Amino acid sequence: MRSEKQARNLGPIGVFDSGYGGLTILRELAKALPGHDFAYLGDNARSPYGSRSFETIRRYTLQAVTRLFALGCPLVVLACNTASARALRTLQRRDLPEIAPDRRVLGILRPTTEEAGRLSRTGHVGILGTEGTVRSESYPIEIGEFFPEVRVSQQACPLWVPFVENGETSGEAVEWFVRRDVERLMAQDPEIDAVILACTHYPLLMDLIEKALPEGVKAVSQGELVAKKLVDYLKRHPEIDERLSKTGSRRFYTTEQPEFFDKRGGIFFGQPVHSEHVEIEGAPNS
Ligand code: DGL
Numbered sequence: 001m002r003s004e005k006q007a008r009n010l011g012p013i014g015v016f017d018s019g020y021g022g023l024t025i026l027r028e029l030a031k032a033l034p035g036h037d038f039a040y041l042g043d044n045a046r047s048p049y050g051s052r053s054f055e056t057i058r059r060y061t062l063q064a065v066t067r068l069f070a071l072g073c074p075l076v077v078l079a080c081n082t083a084s085a086r087a088l089r090t091l092q093r094r095d096l097p098e099i100a101p102d103r104r105v106l107g108i109l110r111p112t113t114e115e116a117g118r119l120s121r122t123g124h125v126g127i128l129g130t131e132g133t134v135r136s137e138s139y140p141i142e143i144g145e146f147f148p149e150v151r152v153s154q155q156a157c158p159l160w161v162p163f164v165e166n167g168e169t170s171g172e173a174v175e176w177f178v179r180r181d182v183e184r185l186m187a188q189d190p191e192i193d194a195v196i197l198a199c200t201h202y203p204l205l206m207d208l209i210e211k212a213l214p215e216g217v218k219a220v221s222q223g224e225l226v227a228k229k230l231v232d233y234l235k236r237h238p239e240i241d242e243r244l245s246k247t248g249s250r251r252f253y254t255t256e257q258p259e260f261f262d263k264r265g266g267i268f269f270g271q272p273v274h275s276e277h278v279e280i281e282g283a284p285n286s
Pocket of ligand 1: 017018019021022047048049050051079080081082083130133161198199200201
């Protein structure tokens with residue numbers, strides 16, 4: 001039987017993103033694990049992260065993860081490609097052993113790259129992501145480890161996240177930029193037949209992306225892939241699953257004003273959200 005101390009230490013799965021994008025991942029995680037509790041943290045006051053330096057992304061991500069630990073999360077998922085590409089390794093290897101050796105942090109790159117080769121028939125895969133994700137080369141490197149025969153081309157789309165964060169997911173301006181960046185990707189390799197949306201904000205632009213892609217090229221968002229891998233992970237790690245609380249609750253935290261978050265967050269999550277403001281070390285007060 002669980003001791004009283006263990007019962008007291010149960011906590012939700014933490015899900016982190018620079019802003020709203022991770023809600024598209026949380027939506028799938030919550031579907032796959034309906035009984036588990038989740039705590040979402042959006043660092044909206046400092047978003048977007050995509051064009052920031054390596055060191056800044058690392059520092060912000062560590063601060064956010066530390067905040068989720070303080071909220072009682074035994075496990076945190078970085079539902080952000082930029083943070084997964086730039087901060088996860090250092091967090092796992094350098095920071096965690098010092099600050100919280102008994103907790104776990106997972107990213108969303110690996111669940112995606114493990115499947116990447118199976119998404120394409122031609123063996124030519126495209127990646128659309130933020131500048132940070134693309135510059136890290138994490139996708140080509142990791143896909144190359146699992147599927148050395150697959151050819152990977154990447155295109156950074158630095159303006160897409162600001163459009164999405166500002167609720168601009170349709171209209172001529174955003175459509176023009178989506179078309180331009182998709183065309184730049186396809187010009188690199190016309191044999192691409194599967195394009196991975198390697199940024200959690202991009203599913204909100206799915207209609208425009210599909211419209212811009214040539215016929216027969218499919219766009220793949222990560223939510224379901226990540227959810228499936230998390231379910232597998234918890235099966236393989238019952239010692240972590242045991243420490244997770246399971247009352248079916250979803251809590252939302254933002255470093256911005258909750259009114260802003262609630263207004264936009266519902267669109268990403270697919271149902272209304274009610275958030276609370278949190279301060280994290282280093283973030284501007286709002
Ligand atoms: N949505 C995040 C990602 O998946 C980050 C976007 C940003 O902050 O630039 O990369």
